[in-house]
Amino acid sequence: MSVVIGEISYTNILPFFYHLDKQKLIEHNCRFVPQVPAQLNNEMSKGRIDIGGISSFAYAENATRYTLLPNLSVTSYGAVNSIFLFSKVPLHELNGKKVALTWSSASSVHLLKIVLEHFHSLQISYTTMNPNVKSMLHDHDACLLIGDDAIVARREYTTSLYHYDLGELWYEQTGLPMTFAVFAVRNETLRDHPSLVGLIYRSFLQSKLESESKNYQPMIADILKTHGGDKVFWDHYFQKLCNDFGQKEQEGLSYYFDLLYQMNYLSQPIKKLHIWDEVKSE
Structure with missing residues (x-):
C-alpha cells in the first residue's frame, strides 16, 4: 500500500518540493497528489492523503488525528504578499x-x-x-x-x-507570526510506516534547505516562466516568507487557534500542538 503525499499547488509551498527527489520517493512506494489547500484538507481528513502541507485550520479540526512535522511551515512575520x-x-x-x-x-x-x-x-x-x-x-x-x-x-x-x-x-x-500552512501526517500512517515518514520528512527538509541555500534562484527562474511577474517581486516574496516551525511560529499558531475557539469557529480548544519527534520515534 502506497503512502500518498499531498502537494499544495501554490508557489508559497514550492521550496519544500522544488528540490525534492520525487523519483526516489516514488521508488519507495510514495504517490504525489497536487491540489489546492481546501481539496487537500478534505482528502486528508477522509484518509485518501497521508502526509503533506495542509491549511493550519485543517490541522485544528483534526488535531487528535494528525501529527505535525517540525521545522516546516508557510509562515509570515508581517506581510505575506499572497x-x-x-x-x-x-x-x-x-x-x-x-x-x-x-x-x-x-x-x-x-x-x-x-x-x-x-x-x-x-x-x-x-x-x-x-x-x-x-x-x-x-x-x-x-x-x-x-x-x-x-x-x-x-x-x-x-x-x-x-x-x-x-x-x-x-x-x-x-506582534506574532502567522502560520498559514503546516506539514502533517495522519497518525495511522505514522504508526504503520514510521521509516517511510522519516524519509519523506527528511526529503522535505532537504528541499527547504537547498532552496534557501540557493537563495531560491533556480526556483524563481522557473516561476517566472510559468507564472510571469517581476523577478524583484518574487525575490522579495520568498525572502519575506518563513519556512520554519519553531517556538515562535508555534506560539503564533496557538494564539490563532485560541481566538478561533473563543469565536466558536473551533468546537474544541487546541491545548497542545502534537509535533513529531523523529529521534524519539526511532
Whole structure:
C-alpha cells in the first residue's frame, strides 16, 4: 500500500518540493497528489492523503488525528504578499457589508474573520465563491483571495481597489507570526510506516534547505516562466516568507487557534500542538 503525499499547488509551498527527489520517493512506494489547500484538507481528513502541507485550520479540526512535522511551515512575520482582502471601500467601512470568500483555503478565511470580527468588531455577511475578482465583486463589497490568485489580482487591481495583506493585519494586532500552512501526517500512517515518514520528512527538509541555500534562484527562474511577474517581486516574496516551525511560529499558531475557539469557529480548544519527534520515534 502506497503512502500518498499531498502537494499544495501554490508557489508559497514550492521550496519544500522544488528540490525534492520525487523519483526516489516514488521508488519507495510514495504517490504525489497536487491540489489546492481546501481539496487537500478534505482528502486528508477522509484518509485518501497521508502526509503533506495542509491549511493550519485543517490541522485544528483534526488535531487528535494528525501529527505535525517540525521545522516546516508557510509562515509570515508581517506581510505575506499572497493573501489579500480586496475591497471597494476602506476596511473600517465594511460593517454590514458583503464579503466574498475564496473556497481555496480554510486558514485564510478564518484569519479574515478574526481580523474583521475580533480586531475590528465588524458584522459581515459572507459568501463562498470561486476565486475570481470580477465575479466576486459583482454583488459583494470585498473579496478574499489567496496564493497565486491573489498575486495576479494585486498586479491588476493595485490602483482600483483597496487591498489589505492579512499577514500584515495579523502582525500589527498581535506582534506574532502567522502560520498559514503546516506539514502533517495522519497518525495511522505514522504508526504503520514510521521509516517511510522519516524519509519523506527528511526529503522535505532537504528541499527547504537547498532552496534557501540557493537563495531560491533556480526556483524563481522557473516561476517566472510559468507564472510571469517581476523577478524583484518574487525575490522579495520568498525572502519575506518563513519556512520554519519553531517556538515562535508555534506560539503564533496557538494564539490563532485560541481566538478561533473563543469565536466558536473551533468546537474544541487546541491545548497542545502534537509535533513529531523523529529521534524519539526511532
